[in-house]
Amino acid sequence: RKEVEQDPGPFNVPEGATVAFNCTYSNSASQSFFWYRQDCRKEPKLLMSVYSSGNEDGRFTAQLNRASQYISLLIRDSKLSDSATYLCVVNMADNFNKFYFGSGTKLNVKP
Amino acid sequence: DAGITQSPRHKVTETGTPVTLRCHQTENHRYMYWYRQDPGHGLRLIHYSYGVKDTDKGEVSDGYSVSRSKTEDFLLTLESATSSQTSVYFCATGSPGRDYEQYFGPGTRLTVT
Numbered sequence: 001r002k003e004v005e006q007d008p009g010p011f012n013v014p015e016g017a018t019v020a021f022n023c024t025y026s027n028s029a030s031q032s033f034f035w036y037r038q039d040c041r042k043e044p045k046l047l048m049s050v051y052s053s054g055n056e057d058g059r060f061t062a063q064l065n066r067a068s069q070y071i072s073l074l075i076r077d078s079k080l081s082d083s084a085t086y087l088c089v090v091n092m093a094d095n096f097n098k099f100y101f102g103s104g105t106k107l108n109v110k111p
Numbered sequence: 112d113a114g115i116t117q118s119p120r121h122k123v124t125e126t127g128t129p130v131t132l133r134c135h136q137t138e139n140h141r142y143m144y145w146y147r148q149d150p151g152h153g154l155r156l157i158h159y160s161y162g163v164k165d166t167d168k169g170e171v172s173d174g175y176s177v178s179r180s181k182t183e184d185f186l187l188t189l190e191s192a193t194s195s196q197t198s199v200y201f202c203a204t205g206s207p208g209r210d211y212e213q214y215f216g217p218g219t220r221l222t223v224t
Binding site for chain 2: 004032034042043044045046049087089091097099100101102103104
């Protein structure tokens with residue numbers, strides 16, 4: 001079983017739509033959680049860290065559910081520029097060498 | 112963004128040849144990482160460094176070695192390249208004071224023929 005699992009998509013949505021991705025993780029010792037964005041043939045870029053209380057950055061909202069071991073990313077009012085692959089990343093027990101990446105969820109926002 | 116560069120950006124090499132990829136950072140981050148990214152696998156950790164001359168193996172370290180002689184440079188060597196090492200290689204850096212956030216270089220696309 002993979003440490004981190006994501007629905008690969010693609011999610012095809014119209015501009016202005018709200019879309020949500022989930023990511024599940026298998027190790028309850030996981031401590032830090034992140035969403036990264038990766039454009040085609042580019043490097044991953046940090047979108048946001050995910051805190052226990054949930055956090056919001058503009059149109060993006062991240063939530064953590066420790067009981068069910070998943071994190072979510074909600075994108076409101078989707079823009080064409082949001083089209084990318086979104087990677088879920090989990091860090092184990094605040095350990096600098098224990099990062100696990102999901103395979104990513106692809107989002108296509110269409111006009 | 113952390114100042115991270117990788118060289119070369121693209122390389123084609125033949126099976127059995129040694130290959131060295133370089134990662135250079137200007138952010139004075141303590142931790143540096145080498146990942147490979149392949150379809151369906153996500154990013155997988157090859158080796159990492161937690162300081163100058165301090166390195167250790169990651170999840171997929173067989174066939175790879177690393178060295179870090181300066182804070183800013185982290186080298187990845189494929190000792191004898193194989194076709195299974197055709198991949199995109201990303202270097203990343205991290206700082207413990209930033210909740211373990213990682214910052215990635217632009218990647219090196221390596222093809223082993």
